[in-house]
Amino acid sequence: MTVRHFLSLMDCTQAELISLIKRGIELKSLHAQGVIYEPLKNRVLAMIFEKASTRTRVSFEAGMIQLGGQAIFLSPRDTQLGRGEPIEDSARVLSSMCDAVMIRTFDHADLETFAQYSRVPVINGLSDDLHPCQLLADMQTYLEHRGSIQGKTVAWVGDGNNMCNTFIQAAMQFDFQLRIACPEGYDPDPQFLAQAGDRVSVMRDPTEAVRGAHLINTDVWASMGQEDEAEARLKRFAPYQVTPALLDLADEQVLFMHCLPAHRGEEVSSELMEDPRSVVWDQAENRLHAQKALVEFLLVE
Known part of the structure; x- marks a missing residue:
């Protein structure tokens, strides 16, 4: 039997992705009810971390324990790698x-090399190109709060980084329009833009990107490995801070998301984190449940 990997959102069909996020909601409900559900007894997940992590480590480790397995x-x-x-x-x-x-x-x-030589499923917990597990949680969060994201308008404000690349793939897989506002020279990877075609547009003005949007996203301006660029990026990205005033230009039902950790006062204003339109804490919790659905999908026949 062919091993299924999850290195990007494109490794699943549209139907499988929608099923995954709905299953995440079901598993979240079971957990809230105190139902014991352990389909992964005696199953082991190895977690290799070359980058620091809070949410990814805790969500996968707690998720495996909740499903009866180990991480x-x-x-x-710690390893020969x-x-x-x-x-x-x-x-x-x-x-x-x-x-x-x-x-x-x-x-x-x-x-990709690891997956090529692995006899078991390999999951991308984040790379410099993509962060697909985060997008599962993001799409689950939107579905919980607003229903289907199909046909909606999503705005990305800030750096064209791995999260931005993954939102481009999400636009294709979940059928929404994506507007990306970033400074010149910080565009997302051209290969992902080429795949998305006219589903995605890149612009320089964040007010243009968020106007009428149903979901607004951002991320830190300097990702892990870019610390030496942080000071220059602070100046370049200053006009791209997401604030309550920016959200006021969006649809009245707009939601704000941030994959965290947030640098308050930089890419996001401090007050927006606690704004009623912000769902960042639900979004963070959903990493746990969306990934439980993913591991179940990959391991339970």
């Missing part, structure tokens, strides 16, 4: 001992 945390300093063992060798060994592998790394090509 093993591995960092480069950090001492130069080839990725394909590590993939062969870890996939012979574990039932799935989640990787949070820098180079997306490393994920």
